[in-house]
Amino acid sequence: MRTYRLILSGLGNVGRSFLTIMQSQESLLAEQYGVALRVVAAVDSGGAAIDALGLDPGAILALKQERQSVAAMPGCGQAGMGPVELAAHIEADILLEATPVNLVNGQPGLDTARTALRRGMHVVLANKGPLALAYAELAGLSDMGAASADRGNPRDWPALRFSACVGGSLPTIAIGRRDLAGARIQRVEAVLNGTTQGILRAMEQGTSYADALAEMQRRGLAETDPSLDVEGWDSANKLTIVANAVLRRPTTLADVAVTGITALTADDLRAAMARGERIVLLCLAERLGDDIRLSVRPTPLPLDHPLARMRADEMGVVYFTDISGIQTATTRETDPVPTAAAMLRDVLDIAMR
Numbered sequence: 071m072r073t074y075r076l077i078l079s080g081l082g083n084v085g086r087s088f089l090t091i092m093q094s095q096e097s098l099l100a101e102q103y104g105v106a107l108r109v110v111a112a113v114d115s116g117g118a119a120i121d122a123l124g125l126d127p128g129a130i131l132a133l134k135q136e137r138q139s140v141a142a143m144p145g146c147g148q149a150g151m152g153p154v155e156l157a158a159h160i161e162a163d164i165l166l167e168a169t170p171v172n173l174v175n176g177q178p179g180l181d182t183a184r185t186a187l188r189r190g191m192h193v194v195l196a197n198k199g200p201l202a203l204a205y206a207e208l209a210g211l212s213d214m215g216a217a218s219a220d221r222g223n224p225r226d227w228p229a230l231r232f233s234a235c236v237g238g239s240l241p242t243i244a245i246g247r248r249d250l251a252g253a254r255i256q257r258v259e260a261v262l263n264g265t266t267q268g269i270l271r272a273m274e275q276g277t278s279y280a281d282a283l284a285e286m287q288r289r290g291l292a293e294t295d296p297s298l299d300v301e302g303w304d305s306a307n308k309l310t311i312v313a314n315a316v317l318r319r320p321t322t323l324a325d326v327a328v329t330g331i332t333a334l335t336a337d338d339l340r341a342a343m344a345r346g347e348r349i350v351l352l353c354l355a356e357r358l359g360d361d362i363r364l365s366v367r368p369t370p371l372p373l374d375h376p377l378a379r380m381r382a383d384e385m386g387v388v389y390f391t392d393i394s395g396i397q398t399a400t401t402r403e404t405d406p407v408p409t410a411a412a413m414l415r416d417v418l419d420i421a422m423r
């Protein structure tokens with residue numbers, strides 16, 4: 071049995087779901103992978119808890135249930151200690167980052183990821199902010215960077231994984247990087263934001279925009295700042311990651327033309343339906359000559375399009391390729407557990423490396 075020491079940064083919807091599935095999958099991980107996971111440090115906005123012998127996931131969940139900081143944990147709490155300090159000083163194998171997206175400066179997730187990678191620690195991100203702002207830098211500190219005479223074999227570098235950043239547990243990155251290896255991806259169409267998909271489908275059924283958004287927040291699926299969802303920036307972040315990691319086009323958020331759903335009305339949605347179309351918030355990457363044009367915008371699709379057939383709680387991606395056909399994947403997610411499951415699969419990917 072190999073034990074992996076984890077630092078868990080962020081104990082909200084996703085971080086708590088990760089702790090829950092650590093417990094529910096413990097015997098499966100041991101039996102099928104010979105892997106045991108031990109959380110040696112956890113941190114929220116109030117501070118940290120640290121125990122080299124392993125924190126009890128159930129005790130952390132109980133504290134968060136009572137809306138307390140993990141810093142209140144008897145004997146091992148450290149009020150005011152932040153994730154960057156943990157990344158700098160705690161001995162661990164893998165750092166998991168699930169703090170809120172910050173598109174102003176990426177913090178605290180960006181410095182946390184940088185610090186961990188520089189120490190040789192593997193990093194698993196659910197927070198896509200650091201990638202949207204600094205993909206090239208983080209890839210260069212990790213095994214996601216290209217091989218070169220200077221840096222040698224990328225396999226010798228710490229792993230950076232982020233499958234939870236691009237549509238919950240939808241295997242967007244794995245399909246694009248691994249399963250379509252050798253093919254030229256000519257076009258990517260995707261619906262990668264569950265909150266807006268839920269809102270648009272609910273509005274079609276007569277629910278108001280405000281009620282539909284409130285329901286997505288209640289389920290823990292909306293961003294901490296939901297304007298990132300409805301104004302299209304969450305989708306744009308994800309498309310930026312796909313462009314960098316799958317299409318290998320050096321890309322920043324500024325390269326994506328972004329329109330959100332806030333100007334759409336129920337009448338617009340119903341008029342589209344009457345024409346035989348459904349409006350989705352579409353992430354689109356299309357090759358134009360030597361470049362790739364990137365956009366996020368509400369887009370009417372014919373009702374038989376795989377992304378138009380999706381329900382309120384589904385996300386999906388369609389890759390159009392030259393030699394591997396047209397590959398479609400969808401996921402149905404009603405809570406943040408599948409996102410935590412994507413972090414777990416990244417941990418196992420690192421363990422099996």
Ligand SMILES: NC(=O)c1ccc[n+]([C@@H]2O[C@H](COP(=O)([O-])OP(=O)(O)OC[C@H]3O[C@@H](n4cnc5c(N)ncnc54)[C@H](OP(=O)(O)O)[C@@H]3O)[C@@H](O)[C@H]2O)c1
Pocket residue numbers: 079080081082083084085113114115116139152153167168169170171177178196197198199234235237238290291292293294405406409
């Ligand atoms: N929710 C989803 O379905 C989903 C899906 C895919 C990806 N994600 C990504 O996963 C990340 C977390 O999402 P979430 O829904 O779990 O968010 P959340 O419920 O708002 O939780 C955020 C967590 O981060 C902590 N935090 C905030 N600022 C901090 C700081 N400066 N230092 C340390 N901890 C800090 C919060 O502390 P407190 O507990 O003290 O408030 C909380 O525990 C986000 O980046 C999001 O984009 C979420």
